[in-house]
Amino acid sequence: MMTQDMLYEVRNGAAWVTLNRPDALNAMNQNILDGYSEVIEKAEKDPEVKAVVFTGSGRAFSAGADLKYVLQFMGSGDPVKVRTFMKQAYEAFARVGECEKPTIAAVNGITAAGGLELTLACDLVIAAESVKIGDGHINFGMLPGGGSAIRLPRKISETRAKYLLFTGELLPVQKVADWGLVNEIVPDDQLIPRVEELVAKLTSKSPLAMRLMKHLVDQALDMPLDRALQTEMQVWEAYGQSEDVIEGLTAFTEKRKPAYKGR
Missing domain, CATH: 3.90.226.10 (2-enoyl-CoA Hydratase; Chain A, domain 1)
Known part of the structure; x- marks a missing residue:
């Protein structure tokens, strides 16, 4: 405590x-x-x-x-x-x-x-x-x-x-x-x-993107380069279906600040 x-x-x-x-x-x-x-x-x-x-x-x-x-x-x-x-x-x-x-x-x-x-x-x-x-x-x-x-x-x-x-x-x-x-x-x-x-x-950034990015950097330090790059691609494929990535891109096209939800 x-x-x-x-x-x-x-x-x-x-x-x-x-x-x-x-x-x-x-x-x-x-x-x-x-x-x-x-x-x-x-x-x-x-x-x-x-x-x-x-x-x-x-x-x-x-x-x-x-x-x-x-x-x-x-x-x-x-x-x-x-x-x-x-x-x-x-x-x-x-x-x-x-x-x-x-x-x-x-x-x-x-x-x-x-x-x-x-x-x-x-x-x-x-x-x-x-x-x-x-x-x-x-x-x-x-x-x-x-x-x-x-x-x-x-x-x-x-x-x-x-x-x-x-x-x-x-x-x-x-x-x-x-x-x-x-x-x-x-x-x-x-x-x-x-x-x-x-x-x-x-x-102000996507908390989900931040978490995944941190995980990638930390994990890649102990991986061979080819495996690390493959892992990055796999993580990106999953993240590409998230609400946050859509919100970030939409906010850019609408010229406003994004409102990320972390999912």
């Missing part, structure tokens, strides 16, 4: 999820890790929600897992407890990555370890210009458990991923943006307005 550690608000067509432990740099405890599945399920079931935005309160997006919480498992010497924690971390970010609706990381401050893994699980990343970002697990003798060792080299190059993973450094956001990890950098005071602007653009 969500607590004050993770806030959820729906406004202007998007679910805004705020990590809310500012005094702990939004370090992820059990409440937050368990909360990801809940907020994604809630957003997916709400027809008013067309996108999901993740951000942090205070001066951090997230510094990663709460190390005191992690130590309860890792310091126990009990393999069952260790496996329980790793499964919890894996499932949290996997659920974000699998969300049927577009996800946006509105990165507002320090971003490390699990914070980085959250951005990697999101579809789009908009960052404030003061942000510093990196992996950081190695600084505490830890391995990534939420996907950064796997997703990071797929987002940027293998050598760049290894640099972040091996050094544990937090780099200026401009550096990682040049590497392809961030879509856009904005002045700190423009982060939320810019994300709201992006949300408005996304929510």
